[in-house]
Structures are given as structure tokens and as C-alpha cells.
Amino acid sequence: MNKPIPVSDFHAYPDAHGRFADYGGIYMPETLMPPLEELTAAYLALRDDPEFIAEFERDLKHYVGRPSPIYHAERLSKKIGGAQILLKREDLNHTGAHKINNTIGQALVARRMGKRRIIAETGAGQHGVATATVCARFGLDCIVYMGAVDIERQKINVFRMKLLGAEVVPVVSGSKTLKDALNEAMRDWVTNVADTFYIIGTVAGPHPYPMMVRDFNAVVGREARAQMLEQYGRLPDVLTACVGGGSNAIGLFHAFLNDREVAMVGAEAAGEGIETGRHAASLAAGRRGVLHGNRTYVICDDQGQITETHSISAGLDYPGVGPEHAFLKDSGRASYVGITDDEAMAAFHELARTEGILAALESSHAIAQAIKLARAMPKDKLILCNLSGRGDKDVQTIAAHEGITL
Amino acid sequence: MSERIEQRFADLRKRGRKGLVPFMTAGDPLPEATVAIMRALADAGADLIELGMPYSDPVADGPTIQHSSERAIARGVGIERILGWVAEFRETDATTPIVLMGYLNPIEIYGYARFAEQARAAGVDGVLIVDVPVEESASIEPLREAGIRQIFLVAPTTTEVRLAAIRRQARGFVYYVSFAGITGASQLDPADVRRRVDHIKQGGDIPVAVGFGVRDAATAVTISESADAVVIGSALVASLAEASDAESAVSAARDFLVPIRKALDAAAAA
Numbered sequence: 001m002n003k004p005i006p007v008s009d010f011h012a013y014p015d016a017h018g019r020f021a022d023y024g025g026i027y028m029p030e031t032l033m034p035p036l037e038e039l040t041a042a043y044l045a046l047r048d049d050p051e052f053i054a055e056f057e058r059d060l061k062h063y064v065g066r067p068s069p070i071y072h073a074e075r076l077s078k079k080i081g082g083a084q085i086l087l088k089r090e091d092l093n094h095t096g097a098h099k100i101n102n103t104i105g106q107a108l109v110a111r112r113m114g115k116r117r118i119i120a121e122t123g124a125g126q127h128g129v130a131t132a133t134v135c136a137r138f139g140l141d142c143i144v145y146m147g148a149v150d151i152e153r154q155k156i157n158v159f160r161m162k163l164l165g166a167e168v169v170p171v172v173s174g175s176k177t178l179k180d181a182l183n184e185a186m187r188d189w190v191t192n193v194a195d196t197f198y199i200i201g202t203v204a205g206p207h208p209y210p211m212m213v214r215d216f217n218a219v220v221g222r223e224a225r226a227q228m229l230e231q232y233g234r235l236p237d238v239l240t241a242c243v244g245g246g247s248n249a250i251g252l253f254h255a256f257l258n259d260r261e262v263a264m265v266g267a268e269a270a271g272e273g274i275e276t277g278r279h280a281a282s283l284a285a286g287r288r289g290v291l292h293g294n295r296t297y298v299i300c301d302d303q304g305q306i307t308e309t310h311s312i313s314a315g316l317d318y319p320g321v322g323p324e325h326a327f328l329k330d331s332g333r334a335s336y337v338g339i340t341d342d343e344a345m346a347a348f349h350e351l352a353r354t355e356g357i358l359a360a361l362e363s364s365h366a367i368a369q370a371i372k373l374a375r376a377m378p379k380d381k382l383i384l385c386n387l388s389g390r391g392d393k394d395v396q397t398i399a400a401h402e403g404i405t406l
Numbered sequence: 407m408s409e410r411i412e413q414r415f416a417d418l419r420k421r422g423r424k425g426l427v428p429f430m431t432a433g434d435p436l437p438e439a440t441v442a443i444m445r446a447l448a449d450a451g452a453d454l455i456e457l458g459m460p461y462s463d464p465v466a467d468g469p470t471i472q473h474s475s476e477r478a479i480a481r482g483v484g485i486e487r488i489l490g491w492v493a494e495f496r497e498t499d500a501t502t503p504i505v506l507m508g509y510l511n512p513i514e515i516y517g518y519a520r521f522a523e524q525a526r527a528a529g530v531d532g533v534l535i536v537d538v539p540v541e542e543s544a545s546i547e548p549l550r551e552a553g554i555r556q557i558f559l560v561a562p563t564t565t566e567v568r569l570a571a572i573r574r575q576a577r578g579f580v581y582y583v584s585f586a587g588i589t590g591a592s593q594l595d596p597a598d599v600r601r602r603v604d605h606i607k608q609g610g611d612i613p614v615a616v617g618f619g620v621r622d623a624a625t626a627v628t629i630s631e632s633a634d635a636v637v638i639g640s641a642l643v644a645s646l647a648e649a650s651d652a653e654s655a656v657s658a659a660r661d662f663l664v665p666i667r668k669a670l671d672a673a674a675a676a
Contacts, residue, residue: 017541025541025542026539026541026542027510027537027538027539027542028465028537028539029465029466029536029537029539029559029561029583030539030558030559030560030561030563030564030568030572030583031466031559031561031562031563031583031586031587032563033539033541033561033563033564033568034561034563034564034565034568035563037565173469173472173476174462174463174472174476179463180463183463183464183465186465187465187466187468187588190465190466190586190587190588191586191587191588191591193563193586194586287515288514289511289514289515290509290510290511290514290537291463291511292463292465293537298511300462300511300515302484302515303479303484303485303512303515303516304461304484304485304511304512304513304514304515304516305461305462305479305512306462306463306511307462
């Protein structure tokens, strides 16, 4: 266990090298270093460009449908009998998840940089769909790399991407899941670096991605913070969000990082149970290492080989995690816990029956954690849970899990 | 501190020869054949051997080396065994430099100090960690302190500012990646490589090895016109992969390398 790092301003990270204290950085082959430098320079200029910001915000409002509401899950909270559970409804965004916040931002950056060919990796297919969507919206070519195993378990999203005009390339190397899709996208990028923009879907990868993806998703927390003050006259006591790579979690957490009275809990996929080894809980059960261009917590064996992870939700099935989360864990600012497949499924059903909301299996991990926390807290406390995506894409997986033939 | 790499390049220059650098994945096709293959490569005229440390997520490698790595990992090949093979090779060969090539995470997990000390003791001369650019080289400081040369990549995309930084940190030689792509692809543009290699050499006297896309005697000869050494990886790995036992792997290694050595020497003499 590392000693907590004293931090005076959490918004001061990362530094110019993309480091969040010990984490992050740029661990990439030389061929990609110059394009990463170019991207960093372009993004840093655009980040402060009022025209770019206005363009981004216009699309968030009119295309995505922001702001997303905060909804008080009253019946659920009453049934639990503890703290009040509030839901940040990212599931109501266009394409059904928070992922679109980031893909719009990056597509706008790509367009400004004059890159017409977009590549992306996807696990559950949500980021792939969100990328295919914005490529259609901006008239860009779109190639999505997806593990062959994920293609099998997310057929609906594969078809959605194709309907949107994207090419979906199956990845058959390694474990044939998200990490291998990321590897393959990197190989494409290294080969077609001159005209290609890589839209990474989470707060991982080399600098500037963890920072850039966070910035585009931070709208979630900024909105939520203002909405809390307006609707409840105060900030929530606890935030919860699911963490795979960690983009929706950092999106919610970021605006609250310097509000020390607001606790933060990330829910990782404990799969069949951390003790079984079949999980994807990098922070709760992994170790410090380097994966996909950044130093973070990874799941690997004693030889340093990245091992296969497991989660019922493809979007959390990743052996690394964004470096900022590693930093928040070590600094003690946020805590990270494992939620099993069964706990997530139970939370999914509970929310569906009490509130009429089908949550994504990823988000169901955050709901499960919110329910756990609510039980142990008094009724006047507020838990804000990021409902990062809707569950329509998961109905087949859920049916199969419960032995039901549709 | 070992000077094998510097010695070898000085020697090549003195004799007007070009270096031949085969790459093989440690433990593939057969762990028990690794040392024998290394010896066969040295006997067939290898000037330096690059020994790949297999990794589960090799982002810079094409399918040939990916699959080779997967096979080696499946056979339980890890750093400890690889260093054991280097030590065994050193029992009969005190002069052929060995560079370990791989990715950072296995070394990070093994422990930098432990790796540095054991690698030096085994007789490793250099490391090329594909995902450690100059910016992150502080990560592997203990290796440098142990006298292990850090070999850096230079790519067609490398800017002047970066090239200067790489020159400052590079030891042994620099490895020029002949095209923007992954290992084993076939996008080689000899005229472009020559231009770039000449440019790299203008800035100092560190030797330049060129790899990625060199597959046979003809491409090796073309590249050697400007490079100090040529690296051949995927094509060798592919021909070794077909071997079913140690003996056939050894003869595959020899049969692969001998004609390339001859062609390089003939071209240098001409």
C-alpha cells in the first residue's frame, strides 16, 4: 500500500508530460511520439479557443440533448430505506451513454487537424457506436476495431455501427477483447499516422488522451454540481460511478475533486468474485504497471503478462484503468471497490422494477454500489450515482445469463 | 562494464563490413532450442543478436511476432528463463553482443534493480524497450547504471528536436524503423531509408541499424548501402516457426542467415 499523496489542487493534474503524480505519461513506440506531441499541441490550443468551445457546447446541447437531468430515485431509495439515491441521467444522451461527449469533442479536434480518417476501439460497442455516430454527423471515414469475442456478445451494437456507415474490424489476437482491439487500433495508427485520428474511448492510453477524454466528459460533473446546488441547495455526500477505463467516473468526479466533503467511490467489475481471479478490478486487485501507453494499475501475472479479465459487462472488461484513477486511489481522494456480476444484475432488476429504468450493465455496477452505501447511511444523505448508459444493448446478455431464450 | 556492442561496430567499420542483426523470440519455436539457435546464428555470421522478450500486448509488432510471442508465453517463457539462456550462450561466446528487445511491463513487474543486476551478470549488453521513448527513460535508469546500453528507436516521423534528444541519450547504436508501421510489413522505400539514415549519421558517429521490413538478402543488401547494420526479425521468426524440433530449428536458422551474410559481404567487397 502506498502512502497517500498530499494534494492541494486536484485540478492541476496532469503535468506537461501527462503525469498524475506517479501515473500516466507516454509509454509509446517512437513512431507515435511525434503525432502525440502534435495532438497535444493542437488540443491545448483548442481547449482555450472560444470558437471551439462554443462549437462543442452547441453540439452537446442540440445534438446530444444536454444537460442530462438529475433524477431522484425515490421509490428505490424508499425501498432501501437509507440515503437518497440520485441519478445523473447520462443514459438519456443521444446514443444512450456518456461516450458521445468525448467522441464529439475528439471528432471536432480531428476536423480542426484536417484528419479525415477516424479509427476507434470498442469493447461493449458503446464507444464504437458513439464514434460511428459522430463520423456520420461530420462526414468522416470510420473504422472500429472490436474483439471477436465482444462482437459475438454485442451483436446489436455491431449492427448499429454498420448502419451508421462504419467498418467494424474483428480482432482475433490475444484474448479477442477490448485490450486487443486497442492494440490493433494502435497498429493501424502507427501504419496510417499521416491521415488518421485515433479516437480513444476512455481516460487511458498515452498523454494527452487521459486528459483530453476527461475534459470532454467533465461536462457531466460540471452540470451535476450546478444542478445539485440548484435543486438541493447543496453538494451530494457521495458520488458513485462504474470504472472500467474510467471515463464516466472521471467525468462525474472531476468537478467535485476539490470539494473535499464529497466522497467518491468507483465501482469496478469484480466479475465472479475477486477471489476467483475472474474479474476486471484493476484498482481493487491489480498492481502498478504499464499498459497502453501509461503507468497505472494493471491486471497481470507474475511475468508481467496482461491476463484475461472477466465481467458480465463488456464495457468494464479491461485489464487497465485510467491513470488519474490510480492517482486518486493513491492520494486517498477516491476509493474503489469491486461489484460482482450477480450484484450488478440484482441492481439492474431493482432499478428496472422500482423506477422503470433499464440501466446498462456497466452502470448497474454503480447502482449496486449506491444501494450498498445507501443502506448504511441516514435518510437525509444524498448519493449521486452516474447512470452512464442505458441497458437496451444488454437485453440479450441478460436473457442469456438468466437462461432465457428470446 | 561490457563494451561488446561498441567493440563489434568498431570492428565492422575497420573491416569495411556491414552488421547483420537477427531477431528471434526467446523460447520460440521451442524453449529448449533457444540457446542452440542463438549459437547457430552467431556461427552463421550474426554480428549481434536481438532476443525478443515475449509480451502479451505487443503494439508495435505484426502478426508474425505477435503469434511467436503468444506461443512463447504459452510455454511459460519469462525473464528469468531468458536471462538463463543468455548466461548459457555466454559460456561459449564471449564476444557476440546480445540486446534484449521487448516491452516495459514485464521488466516493471520483475523489478528494475533485480533485472539490471541479473541481466548484467548473465551477459546482456543492451535493451530495446519498444514502449520507452526518451521522455520515459528515467524508468529504466537502474539498467543504465548497470552498464546496459539503452537502444532507442528512430522513426520516419521523428522530428529534429526529438532526434537530438535521442542522440544525447542513445548508447551502442540507434535502431532506425524503416517505415511507419508494424514489424514484418512490406512498405520498404530504400531511397527514403537512405536519406533518413544519412541524416541521422550526420549528427554524430553512433552506428545506425535499420529494421522493420528487411526480409531477405536483396532487401538487406539495399539497406546496408546506408546502414551500419540490418536487422531481420519477422522473416527469420516465420522460418523458425516451421521447425518441429531443435535440430531442424538450428538448421533453419543457419539456412536463413548464411545467404544473407554472404550477400552482405559480397556487396561490401564490391
